[in-house]
Amino acid sequence: PERIDYLEGLLGDSAAKHAQELQTLKDTCAKFTAAHGKHTKDLEGLRAMQAHHATMGERLDYIEKAIGDSADLHAAEVEKLKAAHAKHTVALDKHAKDTGAALAAHATVNERIAYLERLVGDSADQHAQELAQIKVAHERHVKDLAGTKELHAKVASEAKQAMTAHMSVAQRLDLLEQRLRQAFDA
Numbered sequence: 288p289e290r291i292d293y294l295e296g297l298l299g300d301s302a303a304k305h306a307q308e309l310q311t312l313k314d315t316c317a318k319f320t321a322a323h324g325k326h327t328k329d330l331e332g333l334r335a336m337q338a339h340h341a342t343m344g345e346r347l348d349y350i351e352k353a354i355g356d357s358a359d360l361h362a363a364e365v366e367k368l369k370a371a372h373a374k375h376t377v378a379l380d381k382h383a384k385d386t387g388a389a390l391a392a393h394a395t396v397n398e399r400i401a402y403l404e405r406l407v408g409d410s411a412d413q414h415a416q417e418l419a420q421i422k423v424a425h426e427r428h429v430k431d432l433a434g435t436k437e438l439h440a441k442v443a444s445e446a447k448q449a450m451t452a453h454m455s456v457a458q459r460l461d462l463l464e465q466r467l468r469q470a471f472d473a
Contacts, residue, residue, distance in 0.1 A: 341349070454462065
C-alpha cells in the first residue's frame with residue numbers, strides 16, 4: 288500500500304497541478320481572445336480609414352501637379368520681378384545722372400558760406416557808412432533848424448515891429464489904451 292499511496296499522492300498532486308495549469312491556460316486564452324477581438328476591430332477601422340485615403344500613386348500625382356503649377360507660377364513671377372527690377376535700374380541710373388548734373392551746378396557749402404559772409408560783411412560795412420553819413424546830415428540839419436528858428440524869431444520880431452510902425456494913429460491909440468487898462472487892472 289505504500290506504493291499505491293505514493294502513486295495516488297503523486298497522481299493527486301499532479302491532477303491538482305494539471306487542473307490549476309489548465310485553468311491558467313483557459314484564463315490566458317480568454318485574454319488573448321478578447322485582445323484578438325480588439326485587434327480585429329482596430330484592423331477593420333484602419334481598413335475603413337485606408338479606403339478613404341488616396342493611393343500612394345494618386346498622392347504622388349497630386350504633389351507633382353501642385354509643385355509643377357507652383358513652379359510655373361514662381362517662374363512667371365520671377366520674370367516679372369526681373370523686368371520690374373530692370374525698369375527701376377534704368378530709372379535709378381537716369382535719376383543718378385540728373386542728380387549728379389544738379390549737384391555739379393550748385394556751389395559747395397564752403398563757397399555758399401563764403402558768399403553769405405561776404406554779402407553780410409559788405410552789407411554791414413555799407414550800413415555803417417550810411418549810418419555815419421546820416422548822423423552827419425542829422426547834425427547839419429539840427430544846426431540848420433536852429434539857425435532857421437533864430438531867423439524866424441528875428442523875422443517875426445521885425446514883422447511885429449514893422450506892424451507897430453505901420454499902424455494907424457487910431458490903432459496906436461487903441462493899443463496904448465488897451466495896454467494902460469491892463470496895467471491898471473493888474
